[in-house]
Amino acid sequence: MLLRQLFDYETYTYTYLVACEETKQAILIDPVREQMDRDLALIEQLGLRLVYILDTHVHADHVTAAGPLADKTGAKTVGGGGAGCTDLVVQHGDTLEVGSLRVEVLATPGHTDDSLSFRVGDAVFTGDALFVRGCGRTDFQNGDPSTLYDSITRVLFALPDDTRVFPGHDYRGHTMSTIGEEKRWNPRLAGKSREAFIQIMDNLGLAPPKHIHEAVPANRACGRAAG
Amino acid sequence: MLLRQLFDYETYTYTYLVACEETKQAILIDPVREQMDRDLALIEQLGLRLVYILDTHVHADHVTAAGPLADKTGAKTVGGGGAGCTDLVVQHGDTLEVGSLRVEVLATPGHTDDSLSFRVGDAVFTGDALFVRGCGRTDFQNGDPSTLYDSITRVLFALPDDTRVFPGHDYRGHTMSTIGEEKRWNPRLAGKSREAFIQIMDNLGLAPPKHIHEAVPANRACGRAAG
Structure with a gap:
């Protein structure tokens, strides 16, 4: 499995390029519209053919490149149904074949109601x-x-401890973790009851994402509309 | 081999934590002073013991955490001799044993005259x-x-094509490459003569690093002095 992690400094977003090394079929997970040219160049330089573009959810902090990338490459857009324009709406338990790779869809709602995770081999996005x-x-x-x-403790934490965790964002300069590490060291979850977790989440006091009112409608249009 | 890539958003610097999974002995490559607490927490959470702190060179854009980390952990600082306080000055062909890992020192001057690369298994830093x-x-x-x-074309490009390349910085959101890719796609080197490369490098027209006059003396003091 070829795996490349890419970062958008403006929105702290990780995009993942995952490919089957034999067939050169590739997927992109959570591409950012402003980084489309970078990502297309990398796909071309590595001799890959993009077959699916996956969004884990309808993002509020950046606009997906899914629609424009699909238009340019012929790849199909894949998501959980939050955007009406998605080519292939998937749900928990579905799988996508990408050459010899198998992409397993896990429903992990809670951040948004359409949030998915994608498991490929020993990695989960x-x-x-x-x-x-x-x-x-x-x-x-x-x-x-x-x-x-529930999504974290019953779905993600049910994966093997050595599963590599590749997140959609990071704000402290980490690039990855493992399920075992997060079970043990995630300060919001390790040893925390549901009630304690809810209390933490209800008291974060975060400002709304700067561009939520533009990003959400743009993402519901698969990044094809202005936003 | 355990490998964690860490990023400093202020200076676009990558730090690498590399460890032998059996003995839990670890090295840090190019740690950033402001990220010391993050890196120490990760080392502790992963149950690792830091034995060496390696700087690829005397940096001009950030201050190393090497000295303070050595003082806190007892690990030895390692470098090419640009800083007088380095515990272990190494040169091309030297190796360090870190549990079952073998760190091979490659002299790759040109950015600075003391620049080193470190090869561990199929990865080169x-x-x-x-x-x-x-x-x-x-x-x-x-x-x-x-x-x-010479350093790039005769030393680094002499490594196997599938060697993973982990750079000291990135400014476009890439995290890694391979030697084969860089031979083929690096715009400053692919198909470029020495003369063409020199012309490119002599005409970059970059502003000096913002903090060079503080960072270089601070790094010559292994990050222990103010800077």
């Missing part, structure tokens, strides 16, 4: 459900801390 | 000699484009 020593906020887009608690 | 689709500048600290051309 957790979007904004689980971060390194943190997790996505739950105070907009039908976010719900109790639901997120 | 190239500092500011080779970046993803770029390279370090050569216009201060005895930098020399002709020397850097």
Whole structure:
């Protein structure tokens, strides 16, 4: 499995390029519209063919490149149904074949109600459900801390401890973690009850994302509209 | 081999934590002083014991955490001799044993005259000699484009094509590359003669690093002095 992690400094967003090394079929997870040319150049230089563009959810902090990338490459957009324009709406338990790779869809709602994680081999791409020593906020887009608690503790923490965790964002310079590490060291979850987690999440006191009112409608249009 | 890539957003610097999974002995490459607490927490959470702190060179854009980390942990500082306080001055061909890992020292001067790369298994940590689709500048600290051309084309490009390249910085959101990719796609080197490379490097027109006059003396003191 070829795996490249890419970062957008403006929005602290990680994009992942994952490919089957034999067939050269590739997927992009959570591409950022402003980084489309960078990502297309890398795909071309590595001799890959993009087949799916996956969004873990309808983002509030950046605009997806999914639609424009699909238009340019012929790849299909994939998501949980939060955007009406998605080519392939998937749900928990679905799988995508990408050459010899198998992409397993895990429903991990709570940050938003349409949030998915994608498991490929020993790696799981957790979007904004689980971060390194943190997790996505739950105070907009039908976010719900109790639901997120279930997604993390019953779905993600049920994966093997050595599963590599690749988050949708990081704000402290971490690039990855493992399920075992997060079980043990995530300050919002390790040894915390559901009630304690809900209390933490309800008292974060975060400002709203700067561009939420532009980003959400733009993402519901798969990044094809202005936003 | 355990490998964690860490990023400092202020200076676009990558720090690498590399460890032997059996003995839990670890090294840190190019730690940033402001990130010391983050890095120490990660080392502790992973149950590692820091044995060496390596600087690829005397940096001009950030201050190393090497000295303070050595004082806190008992690990030895390692470098190419640009800082008089370094515990262990190494040169091309030297090796360090870190549990079952073997760290091979490669002299790759040109960005600075003391620049080293470190090879561990299938990975090479190239500092500011080779970046993803770029390279370090050569216009201060005895930098020399002709020397850097030799370091890249004769030392780094002599490694197997599938060697993973982990750079000291990135400014476009890339995290890694391979030697094969850089041979083929690095715009300053692919198909470029020594003369063409020198011309590119002599005409970059970059502003000096903002904090060079504080960072260089602070790094010559292994990050123990104010800077």
